[in-house]
Every structure is written in structure tokens, then in C-alpha cells.
Amino acid sequence: MSDEKNPEYVEALARGLAVIEAFDEETPEMTLTELARKVDMSPATVRRNLHTLEALGFVCRNHKHFLLAPRILTLGSAYLKAVRVDEAIMPELHRITELFGDAANVAVLDGVNVLYIAHLSETRAARRMASIGVTYPAYATSMGRVLLAHLAPEEVDDYFKKAELRKLTDMTVTDEEALRAILAEVRVNGYSITIDQLDYGITALAVPIRDGVGKVVAAVNTSGYSPRLKPQDLLEQRLAEMRIAAARVSNLLLRYPALLHSLGTH
Structure with a gap:
């Protein structure tokens, strides 16, 4: 900052x-x-x-x-080109969407929000959709919870001092104590599942992406339409592949130091 x-x-x-x-x-x-x-x-x-x-x-x-x-788009595209997002991240998002359909994303923590730096979708559902450069409240997203769960305790405290916890749906968890308990569970489990937290109809599973020394620098998720996605199905059918994807991206980051260094600033 x-x-x-x-x-x-x-x-x-x-x-x-x-x-x-x-x-x-x-x-x-x-x-x-x-x-x-x-x-x-x-x-x-x-x-x-x-x-x-x-x-x-x-x-x-x-x-x-x-x-x-329209020229404002050159600012964002300059980042994507400079750090080689297409080469380092997009292959795994393509693989995830080919396996499961739906959508796959990578995000970093940006203040009290998550910032999407990569996105791929095969769905056209009438619901809130992600795209590169969009931000959403971290507490209400699967990737946000993964990223918050791996912050230092004092950073988590700072987050809750700054974040405005408000209901985005009837399902959104906004109680700080409840969210802290969720983050503790996410840290232990190594993944986060959210259902209708950000918007109705969105269920997502996220896992952390780490740098060469094990620090969490980003998160990757797979998301789809809530009525046809059950948490147990996500765990049984997608979790293993999501962890493989995260590990592959982590390894690729070592080949793209500019991207790795930019992620490490968040």
C-alpha cells in the first residue's frame, strides 16, 4: 500500500x-x-x-x-502481457473447465477484496459472473476465504477492522466470530467451499496457490450453478484436480519471476 x-x-x-x-x-x-x-x-x-x-x-x-x-484497457492488458498470465495460469484454467465445465478463476487479495487476475468460463448463467480485473468482498468468496485464512493473525485482525461485512444474499455469513471460525477451518482443510455467499446460484471450491517457499500468494477456484453442485460432490470429484492445478501453477510461477514477484506484493 x-x-x-x-x-x-x-x-x-x-x-x-x-x-x-x-x-x-x-x-x-x-x-x-x-x-x-x-x-x-x-x-x-x-x-x-x-x-x-x-x-x-x-x-x-x-x-x-x-x-x-476504451484505451483504459491497455493499462490492464499491459500487466497481463508483462507477467505472462496467459502462459503461466491459463493452461490450468483451460484444463479445469475442460474437466468440469463451469468456470475457473485465479485471484489475489487486494485490500478487503479479492481481485481476479485470470478467468475462464463455459457457462452463460444469469448470475453474477467474474472477469479479469473485477473485485468482490473477500469474506463472501471461496478464494477470498482461502487467502484470508493464510494471513498472519495481525493481518486478519486488520482485515476485520477495515472490511464492511454486509449481506449480499440471505446466506451470506457476516458475523465476525463465525467468519473467523470458518477461516480457521479453511486453513486446516486447505480448501474453501462457498454456496450462495456472493450471489444466488454460485457455488465454488477454492484452494491456495503457493510460491517457492510455501507462502500463499493467490487462490484458484472452480465454480458453478448451486442447484446442481453439492459440496460433497465438489470434494469427491474436483478437489484432487484443483490441488493438482494449484501445484502446477505454483511450479510454473518459478519460470515467470515477474508474475511471482507481483503476486508476492499482495
């Missing part, structure tokens, strides 16, 4: 990135006033950032509303 007291910290750059990150599915287009309110900056500061981003081609206008331009 950035240290604002560090003399090398560039506040102007941080503000520009905050403006970019303010655009989401709920607010894809905003006026200058709306954007300034969302990022808690003065309209003058936001205006300077918007004009700069517009000149660079990352932001465009629709009358008085600003929105992200």
Missing part, C-alpha cells in the same frame, strides 16, 4: 488513479461535480485530472458526463 508520508509519494498521480478507479458499474458516467463528490476532492483538482486523462485518451465525454475510454 502507498505511504502518503513518504517523500517519494506523488500525490498528483495518486489522485489521477483515484479518478480512474471511481468509475464502476454503478457509476459508469459522472459529471465533474458527481465525480468530485465520489472521490472527495475539489472540483478544480478533479477537473485538472480529467483534462489530463482526456488528453491522454483514457477518458472521454458525453456532453457534461465523463466516462472511461
